[in-house]
Amino acid sequence: xxxxxxxxxxxxxxxxxxxxxxxxxxxxxxxxxxxxxxxxxxxxxxxxxxxxxxxxxxxxxxxxxxxxxxxxxxxxxxxxxxxxxxxxxxxxxxxxxxxxxxxxxxxxxxxxxxxxxxxxxxxxxxxxxxxxxxxxxxxxxxxxxxxxxxxxxxxxxxxxxxxxxxxxxxxxxxxxxxxxxxxxxxxxxxxxxxxxxxxxxxxxxxxxxxxxxxxxxxxxxxxxxxxxxxxxxxxxxxxxxxxxxxxxxxxxxxxxxxxxxxxxxxxxxxxxxxxxxxxxxxxxxxxxxxxxxxxxxxxxxxxxxxxxxxxxxxxxxxxxxxxxxxxxxxxxxxxxxxxxxxxxxxxxxxxxxxxxxxxxxxxxxxxxxxxxxxxxxxxxxxxxxxxxxxxxxxxxxxxxxxxxxxxxxxxxxxxxxxxxxxxxxxxxx
Amino acid sequence: xxxxxxxxxxxxxxxxxxxxxxxxxxxxxxxxxxxxxxxxxxxxxxxxxxxxxxxxxxxxxxxxxxxxxxxxxxxxxxxxxxxxxxxxxxxxxxxxxxxxxxxxxxxxxxxxxxxxxxxxxxxxxxxxxxxxxxxxxxxxxxxxxxxxxxxxxxxxxxxxxxxxxxxxxxxxxxxxxxxxxxxxxxxxxxxxxxxxxxxxxxxxxxxxxxxxxxxxxxxxxxxxxxxxxxxxxxxxxxxxxxxxxxxxxxxxxxxxxxxxxxxxxxxxxxxxxxxxxxxxxxxxxxxxxxxxxxxxxxxxxxxxxxxxxxxxxxxxxxxxxxxxxxxxxxxxxxxxxxxxxxxxxxxxxxxxxxxxxxxxxxxxxxxxxxxxxxxx
Numbered sequence: 001x002x003x004x005x006x007x008x009x010x011x012x013x014x015x016x017x018x019x020x021x022x023x024x025x026x027x028x029x030x031x032x033x034x035x036x037x038x039x040x041x042x043x044x045x046x047x048x049x050x051x052x053x054x055x056x057x058x059x060x061x062x063x064x065x066x067x068x069x070x071x072x073x074x075x076x077x078x079x080x081x082x083x084x085x086x087x088x089x090x091x092x093x094x095x096x097x098x099x100x101x102x103x104x105x106x107x108x109x110x111x112x113x114x115x116x117x118x119x120x121x122x123x124x125x126x127x128x129x130x131x132x133x134x135x136x137x138x139x140x141x142x143x144x145x146x147x148x149x150x151x152x153x154x155x156x157x158x159x160x161x162x163x164x165x166x167x168x169x170x171x172x173x174x175x176x177x178x179x180x181x182x183x184x185x186x187x188x189x190x191x192x193x194x195x196x197x198x199x200x201x202x203x204x205x206x207x208x209x210x211x212x213x214x215x216x217x218x219x220x221x222x223x224x225x226x227x228x229x230x231x232x233x234x235x236x237x238x239x240x241x242x243x244x245x246x247x248x249x250x251x252x253x254x255x256x257x258x259x260x261x262x263x264x265x266x267x268x269x270x271x272x273x274x275x276x277x278x279x280x281x282x283x284x285x286x287x288x289x290x291x292x293x294x295x296x297x298x299x300x301x302x303x304x305x306x307x308x309x310x311x312x313x314x315x316x317x318x319x320x321x322x323x324x325x326x327x328x329x330x331x332x333x334x335x336x337x338x339x340x341x342x343x344x345x346x347x348x349x350x351x352x353x354x355x356x357x358x359x360x361x362x363x364x365x366x367x368x369x370x371x372x373x374x375x376x377x378x379x380x381x382x383x384x385x386x387x388x389x390x391x392x393x394x395x396x397x398x399x400x401x402x403x404x405x406x407x408x409x410x411x412x413x414x415x416x417x418x419x420x421x422x423x424x425x426x427x428x429x
Numbered sequence: 430x431x432x433x434x435x436x437x438x439x440x441x442x443x444x445x446x447x448x449x450x451x452x453x454x455x456x457x458x459x460x461x462x463x464x465x466x467x468x469x470x471x472x473x474x475x476x477x478x479x480x481x482x483x484x485x486x487x488x489x490x491x492x493x494x495x496x497x498x499x500x501x502x503x504x505x506x507x508x509x510x511x512x513x514x515x516x517x518x519x520x521x522x523x524x525x526x527x528x529x530x531x532x533x534x535x536x537x538x539x540x541x542x543x544x545x546x547x548x549x550x551x552x553x554x555x556x557x558x559x560x561x562x563x564x565x566x567x568x569x570x571x572x573x574x575x576x577x578x579x580x581x582x583x584x585x586x587x588x589x590x591x592x593x594x595x596x597x598x599x600x601x602x603x604x605x606x607x608x609x610x611x612x613x614x615x616x617x618x619x620x621x622x623x624x625x626x627x628x629x630x631x632x633x634x635x636x637x638x639x640x641x642x643x644x645x646x647x648x649x650x651x652x653x654x655x656x657x658x659x660x661x662x663x664x665x666x667x668x669x670x671x672x673x674x675x676x677x678x679x680x681x682x683x684x685x686x687x688x689x690x691x692x693x694x695x696x697x698x699x700x701x702x703x704x705x706x707x708x709x710x711x712x713x714x715x716x717x718x719x720x721x722x723x724x725x726x727x728x729x730x731x732x733x734x735x736x737x738x739x740x741x742x743x744x745x746x747x748x749x750x751x752x753x754x755x756x757x758x759x760x761x762x763x764x765x766x767x768x769x770x771x772x773x774x775x776x777x778x779x780x781x782x783x784x785x786x787x788x789x790x791x792x793x794x795x796x797x798x799x800x801x802x803x804x805x
Contacts, residue, residue: 064764078506096551098535101509129541180653189747234659235637238747250637302509373768377760380749385571388660388750399571412490412538412549424492 027055028304031069032085034138034291035325036060043324047317053307063090070296074099079298082305085137088123088290092369095126095133101295103132106306110135110313115332119361119417120290127367127414134292135309138318138327141288142194143349145242145261145274150252153178161352163278165203165223172231175252182233185251187260190240193376195255196383198287198362200224202418203280208362209408209426210419212382213401216282218393221386229387237388246272257289258346262326265342274346276353283358285418290330290364322347360418367413378404401428456781462774466560470523471553473530477501477515485528491550493520495539496529514542520550563771567779570772576757579667583753584735586671587678591731592724594675595682600712602683603690619677620684628744631673632658635665635745660750667751673741678734682727689723690716725795732791733784754780 035044041060048056059081061069066084073079074097084094094100103124110116120136146160153174154160158167168184175183186192197208204220205211233239233251242256243264254261255277264272277286293312295305311317318329322336326343328350336347353359365375382400385391407413408425415426469489474481477499487493497517502510514534522528537548567573598616602609619627634640635657642654657665693716701711717724739755742748748756754776760766762773 101511127538127540129545130543181656188749233637234656234661237660237750238632238636238658238745240747248638297505297509297511298507300507302507370768373764373766377767381571384749410490412551 026301026304027057028053028082028301028308029057029059029080030083030085030308031059031061031066031081033061033063033066033087033090034085034327036062040325047320047324050317050320051308051311053311054301054304056308063087066090067093070094070099070298071097073296073298077298079296080300081296082299082301083293083295083308085291085293086134088134088292088364089372091126091133091292091294092367092372094294094296096369099296099298100133101297101299101302102130103135103295103309104130106309107132107135110310114313114315116313117330119288119363120292120330123290123363123366124292134294135313136330137291137293137312138321139288139290139330140258140327141286141350141353142191142198142255142257142277143261143274143346143353144253144255144277145246145264145272146253147246147249147271148273150175150183151273160273160275161349162356163275165228165278165280168278169223169227169231172228172253176231179252182231183252184228184231185233185239185242185245185254186236187239187242187254187256188237190242190260191257192383193379194257194287194289196379197365197375199255199277199285200280201379202282202285202360202362203278204282206282206360207419209404209415210429212404212428213397214429218397220280221382221393221397224383225387225390225393258328258350259326262342262346265345266340267342269341269345272345274349276349276356279356279358283360284353284356285360285362286353287362287364288354291327363417365413366416368407368411371407371411374407375404378407404428459774459777462771463563463778464559464561465557466562466771468556468558469553470556471532471536471550473518473528473532475530477517477531479533481531484530485522485526487520487528487550487553488523489550489553491520493518493532493537493548493550495546495548498542500542512542516548518548563769563775566772567775570757572752572757572760576752576754579751580736580738580753582667583670583674583738584732586667587674587735588728588731590671590675591679591682592727594679595686595727596717596720598679598683599686599690602687616680616683618680620680622677623740624677624738625740625744627673627677628741631669631676631741632745635669658746663751666746669745670738670742670751673745674735674738677741678731682731685723685727685730686720689720692723693719721795725791729788729791732787736780736783754783 030048032044035041035058037060041058045058048058063086066086067090070079070081070084073081091100107116107121116136117139120139121132124132124134124136126133150171151160153171155167155170155174158171163171172182172184186195200220201208201211201217204223205214205216207214211217233245235245235250239245241260242251242254243261245251246254246261246264247267261274265274276284278284293309295302295309299305313331315329315331315333315335318331319334319336321327322329322334323339323343326346328347336344339347354361365372368375378400382396385396385400386393405428408428412425414424415422419426470486471489472483473485473487475484495516495518499515501513501515503513504510515531516534516537516539517529517531518537519527519529532550534542536550536552538551539545539548598612602613602616622630632639636642637654637656641657642651645651646654656662657669659665697715697719698711701715706714737755738753739759742751742753742756748760752760758773758776758780761769761776767773
């Protein structure tokens with residue numbers, strides 16, 4: 001068991017006192033690591049105001065404080081938070097400390113009315129067979145975005161909605177030759193590791209962990225180094241949110257998380273298009289990101305919490321979240337006819353990417369627990385060493401592959417999609 | 430002999446307590462973090478109870494066979510019940526001998542609590558042991574060498590520049606020429622700016638659409654903005670960091686030098702003038718030697734701070750291509766990245782050792798010179 005920081009205990013004490021005050025007027029507390037920015041929180045509160053069961057107190061939080069609070073509440077045996085909303089990657093710690101209710105029955109009753117995405121339901125079981133730690137809440141992913149001015153440089157015969165990596169490289173080269181400067185950008189200071197894990201490696205190798213040091217992976221790194229990176233804006237090493245260089249005109253084409261591209265589409269929907277990530281020899285790797293809703297054992301009002309989750313999963317609420325906040329539904333039957341222009345453009349690209357014939361859904365790492373960040377550094381190291389520092393590909397893949405295997409062995413994590421399921425720890429071939 | 434009572438010690442006590450509480454204690458904690466590994470071992474129990482006698486000890490990630498299970502229930506304050514499972518498991522103990530005993534659900538990962546016949550041990554009681562694993566991990570990390578080299582390079586480039594500039598600036602202020610107070614205000618501006626802010630400021634100068642490129646393009650010196658900040662051109666990034674650091678931190682050196690200059694008595698300088706020393710000779714043989722104690726303080730301060738440079742580097746270069754020791758410390762500590770406070774603590778300890786070593790060296794170097802002059 002982790003030691004609880006003193007500060008967290010103070011926070012719990014304060015919240016418990018505050019909680020007794022709140023509990024009197026029968027309200028629910030919904031703590032979320034998503035929408036913790038002021039503008040988003042306001043929109044989330046507006047959506048939650050439509051919940052009829054009780055008044056909902058929406059508390060935005062960072063991941064760390066949320067985990068500390070729930071752990072401290074778990075130790076105190078009594079809590080203030082009824083529902084938590086967090087990314088998939090936040091849940092392993094909660095699972096490890098055994099803090100969450102099993103929501104299998106709630107999910108079954110929700111699925112009587114609404115169909116919830118099976119892959120995400122599976123993720124919500126956190127590797128077990130019969131314990132639903134969270135119910136999928138909403139999803140996002142990563143796509144490409146381009147300024148319409150860039151389209152004239154597309155290579156002959158290329159369909160922007162079904163690009164290959166070769167074509168993207170040719171496109172980037174054409175743009176550089178025509179405009180005199182590199183026009184393709186990647187968020188290397190941002191969520192670039194997801195690009196490597198969910199897009200680059202799966203597209204070329206068909207796997208993420210198992211094929212990490214395969215000849216196909218070496219070919220991918222060679223392609224990145226020789227064919228693509230020379231035409232990538234070198235300032236990419238400093239890009240975090242790609243909407244900024246897109247809007248300022250520093251780049252014409254970019255890859256990033258849908259939420260991080262969204263401001264560009266909100267601000268100037270007439271200027272930008274969104275399209276699926278390119279495909280490689282093995283297919284079109286893409287990474288869905290899922291956030292889930294869970295109920296801690298210490299929830300003051302579990303019945304209210306269940307009703308709130310049911311409300312969040314209704315097609316109407318899911319539609320409102322897409323409309324106002326740009327996160328995509330996890331249930332079927334959501335009305336998408338009346339979306340703001342920018343959201344509609346992105347939604348079409350997300351759908352095209354997920355439904356592409358050659359799509360390879362590549363999930364966020366599963367089962368690494370608190371060491372989830374380490375795999376990101378391993379993928380980034382491999383890329384940095386080869387593409388930016390020019391080190392020998394085979395040596396780098398061998399060394400980083402060994403680090404990856406150690407991580408898998410020490411956490412005992414089994415393979416996740418797109419790698420085939422494994423007995424025991426996932427093996428780097 | 431004058432008798433010294435308790436009073437001086439009592440007066441020292443508050444600062445001593447402060448130092449122990451806020452420096453020594455965290456330092457020891459951080460060294461522990463760097464050199465001690467939290468191992469975990471799980472004790473198997475004779476019965477399905479926490480307090481039951483242990484029957485054996487297994488290591489983390491051991492695969493065990495589930496032989497039996499009991500389901501208990503715990504009543505929660507909110508009125509619900511929570512199922513609490515105990516499993517009778519068999520597996521190899523820490524020396525490989527098979528042992529049997531009960532474990533609680535929270536200590537194992539099991540696919541199905543009601544059906545699975547195997548489980549994996551994931552939790553247990555913490556044990557501590559000394560280890561050099563984290564140190565090894567730091568030293569073998571391919572970024573460690575880069576970070577150390579860049580940190581040292583920055584010190585070698587920044588410090589001489591800063592000291593020359595600071596002395597010139599201090600002399601300008603000291604000269605009492607008309608308008609020298611204006612210079613004081615201009616020099617003092619960076620003192621009030623945080624290192625992150627100055628990093629962002631200089632980033633906005635050097636970026637693709639920054640002030641420098643706008644200027645060069647609008648005056649026709651360049652046709653296209655030149656990309657200063659790029660991996661293929663690390664020299665420019667280093668130059669940008671050096672400029673930002675020199676701009677930001679020179680004035681603190683200047684303040685120390687000014688106060689040192691004020692201690693140089695005018696009589697001595699005038700005596701030099703009487704003997705016909707020109708400006709350079711007065712500077713070289715009178716002012717600089719008398720400034721030595723202030724320069725020593727400034728040197729120690731600046732070197733220690735230079736090993737901690739972080740925000741400027743991250744703001745200007747993103748911290749992925751050019752890296753320094755403090756950036757690596759954060760990379761290992763950051764929950765979103767390595768999430769490994771142990772290796773971060775090794776880095777912190779390493780920076781501390783470097784700072785201590787250098788301060789010691791400076792103190793020794795200057796003192797031995799003084800002793801040498803005294804001896805002659």
